Amino acid sequence: MAPRHFFISTILAVVVTIAMAKIPINKHLKVVTIETEPWMMIDPNKTGLAAYSGYMADYVRRLSDITGFSYEFYPAPDGRYGSKNETTGEYDGMIGEVIKKNAHFAAGPISITSHREIGVNFVQPFVHTGNTILIRKPSKAEVGASRLTGFTVLQPFSTGLWLISIAAFFLTALFLWLLNNYDPYEYGVRATLGHATEREAETFGIQGSLWYAFTTLQWQGFERSPHSVAAKVLSGFWFVYVTLTLLTYTGSLVNCLSIIGAAPPPQRHHIINSIEELFSQNPLKVDFGWLKGGATDSYFQNKRGPMYDVVRAYIDQTNNTVATVEEGLKRVREENYAFIVELSFAKTYINQKPCNLITVGDTFSKRGYGIPIGHEISDEILEPFHQATLEMNQNGEFDALERKWFVDRGDCWSENANAEGMLKPAETTWFTQGKGAQGVIPITIPMFWGPLTILCCGMVIAAAAFIGEVLYYKYKGRDYERAKRFKGLPQQDSMTPEGDLEIS
Structure with a gap:
């Protein structure tokens, strides 16, 4: 043509x-x-x-x-x-x-x-749809029990804040150790002149500094206080930081435990949160099934793979499919049963009273009506x-x-605001970590910026005091010490070492 x-x-x-x-x-x-x-x-x-x-x-x-x-x-x-x-x-x-x-x-x-x-x-x-998991919203007791498992004591602080707190601990101990070795009025330097005992010098060695920071962090006191002004300033700000940290942690921990009695978060289940988790349970805690003779049934009958072969064998053996959607909903509400259903149906039923259903996991087997x-x-x-x-x-x-x-x-749309098509929570990072997997809102770095700023200011002031002590000793303290010796005057214990130390 x-x-x-x-x-x-x-x-x-x-x-x-x-x-x-x-x-x-x-x-x-x-x-x-x-x-x-x-x-x-x-x-x-x-x-x-x-x-x-x-x-x-x-x-x-x-x-x-x-x-x-x-x-x-x-x-x-x-x-x-x-x-x-x-x-x-x-x-x-x-x-x-x-x-x-x-x-x-x-x-x-x-x-x-x-x-x-x-x-x-x-x-x-x-309409474009797919399959999802419809499951009963877990009870307060179930959510509470799940929240008390694992590292519950770590939940009050976000991951980022825990890392910053650990860094603050080691940095403070390191600063004390540096002062002990280089401040002319601290035990370590005084011991080199024979005016402090070896035991006093070890008080703020590397091990002693770590132990001092740890015991004060636990409000357990200490064996010997620092001798220099710089170390005392640093210790004072460290004590303030420790007090605020412990009070904040205690309050947040109480809040975490009290959330046990609160409603579970939407779009989250304490056991099942994906189709893989549902199918790989061992032992089986949540039973499952789907509508017999529908598109979902056809999908699983034709799906190939070791996991799906086991699932088909289990469904055939237990006859866990349902004849109607209403039967599936009844089982979900009355039993520990997960109903694999098309998303359009799930969106309907999670918004009907008694508002005790949620969907979990990603949509799969996408298709159209x-x-x-x-x-x-x-x-x-x-x-x-x-x-x-x-x-x-x-x-x-x-x-x-x-x-x-x-x-x-x-009837329940506001309670299920995370359903597909609705607004999702903003993405978070380790720095601004929002609501955790168990519905707990931990204290984050931006929320704890005040105590961290106080500690940083303390380190800056302590560094300035250290420089002042070095300069004072270099230009004043050494001559004053020699004059005292020559005149036979009593020597100061708090400000000048009983000996001569060359600091260039």
């Missing part, structure tokens, strides 16, 4: 497609559905279209407005979504109704899968439905439907 003819054919095909999408569908269509809140709800006190409400009811209504068809709803006889019977090769549920030509299309949160596309055609996805249409009518309505869905998506109508049926009508 010549390039010119090919170009003309392509243009004509596009024009015909657009024209078909704009042609009204002058048909009355039967729509099969199932009652699944808030996707579709049926009021038994009403009749006709007025009896149906929900996300899918509004979606089909907009399709009707855009493409011009009339319709009627009817519930699927078996109340199922649609899975293939491996023995007979037939589909049940809404998919089966469409394949059997009892309905022109189905309205519900139906996952688009390769197995279902064999029997029906799908309109492009109107679409409207299944029978093959015999696809030529007439599939392309118009594609175009109408695309138009609704571009206009933000699906976002509005989600707000209307999932967010605005939720």
Whole structure:
């Protein structure tokens, strides 16, 4: 075919497609559905279209407005979504109704899968979803018990603050050791002149300095106080820092223990927080399962890998799948059971009273929801439905439907603010470490800046005092000492050493 003819054919095909999408569908269509809140709800006190409400009811209504068809709803006889019977090769549920030509299309949160596309055609996805873990929010006693395990005593301070505190301890001890060896009025230097005992000199050796810093940190006192002004200044500021540190730590520890009685944090479980943790439990503490015959069941039946082989064998042996979502919710609320369910359902149920459900872990097995249409009518309505869905998506109508049926009508949304689609907490670092894994807010470096500043100021002042003592001894103290010896005066013990020390 010549390039010119090919170009003309392509243009004509596009024009015909657009024209078909704009042609009204002058048909009355039967729509099969199932009652699944808030996707579709049926009021038994009403009749006709007025009896149906929900996300899918509004979606089909907009399709009707855009493409011009009339319709009627009817519930699927078996109340199922649609899975293939491996023995007979037939589909049940809404998919089966469409394949059997009892309905022109189905309205519900139906996952688009390769197995279902064999029997029906799908309109492009109107919602993108995946699987997540729905689990009962742990009780206060369970959370409290988990928080008391491990290194609970380390939780009052953040990792960064612990590192800074350890550094402050060693730096103070090092400073004392330096003063002991180089300050002319400290024990170490005095001992070299024979005016202090060896035991006094060892008081602020490297081991003695570490022991002095440690015992004062524990409020246990000390054997001998420093002799020089610089070391005394440093010790004074160190004592203030120690007092503030111990008081802050004690208060934060009391707060950590009191959180045991508080509500557990959302989006967090004390045992399970990922699909890997759920499947690798040994021993099994939280049982698990999913909806039988749905897209989730199909996903796990076809997933390959050692872990999934073990999971399938366990599910087949224990028959832990559930027949309905309601049965799964009942087991989650009444048993130690994790329900692997599609995210759209989970977002619905965690926002319903009694507000005792949470989702944990990342979303996996991502896919879309679409409207299944029978093959015999696809030529007439599939392309118009594609175009109408695309138009609704571009206009933000699906976002509005989600707000209307999932967010605005939720009873517990504020308690589950970390659910997908909601705001996430700001990322933190070791420096600004926020709420910990167990819901405890530790003291961080920015929060503890005051005591750290006091200690740093003390070190600066002690360094200045050290320089002053060195200069004083070099220009005044040595001559004063010689004069005292010559006149036979009593010698000062606190300010000048009883001997001569060369300091250049």
